[in-house]
Amino acid sequence: MNRTDWPDFSKNELIPTIAQDAETGDVLMMAWMNEEALRETLATGRVVYFSRSRQKLWRKGEESGNVQELKGLYFDCDADTLLARVNQVGGAACHTGYRSCFFRRIDVDSGTVVVEGERVFDPEQVYGQK
């Protein structure tokens, strides 16, 4: 298929995928999809990534229950980045328990890091001691 009309996995097997809360617009996380993950995401309506560390499909929320219901899937001008608009079940996308993985802000004036995010769950209760 032409790269202008479908996400392009020919240059890179894994392409970055941004997950955005479909209601609030919050950017929740960034992970990776291969072509199989994209196909399964479209087929099931739940977001599936490819885990680089585990080298296999990562059905987001499989363990925690915090699945991402697909509300819209977009790709960019170069067809090498995806944007998934989702309903984040459980309210938290991050394994640390924060709503968004982007819970730390660099304060531009001072150069210090500020934790701004909202913690929705205690990861030890969800995943157990690791």
Place this chain on the structure above:
Amino acid sequence: MNRTDWPDFSKNELIPTIAQDAETGDVLMMAWMNEEALRETLATGRVVYFSRSRQKLWRKGEESGNVQELKGLYFDCDADTLLARVNQVGGAACHTGYRSCFFRRIDVDSGTVVVEGERVFDPEQVYGQK
């Protein structure tokens, strides 16, 4: 510096950077920063990426005038992805003239691609014939 308290360039020289409209929440684009780009972004308050195709710093908007004024800079739990909240001068982040690079949606039911984005400028007028 410890990877938990600052963006981590030790594993990857380039880390993905999501640009989000600070007012509307729209995801505008995804590009890459190296450490130098991050430093210059923080020092100047304008977003600077690293262009993989040109292999040099890319001061976004240098040619078109459509700079991105930095409103907030976040990094994720793994410290390997950045999120820049910006004011997109000129209203369009995409070189194709669309407000967002994610102007194409995959319709999940039909599998077809729908152009949803709003075109803000004609790229031929801004960049000339290429």
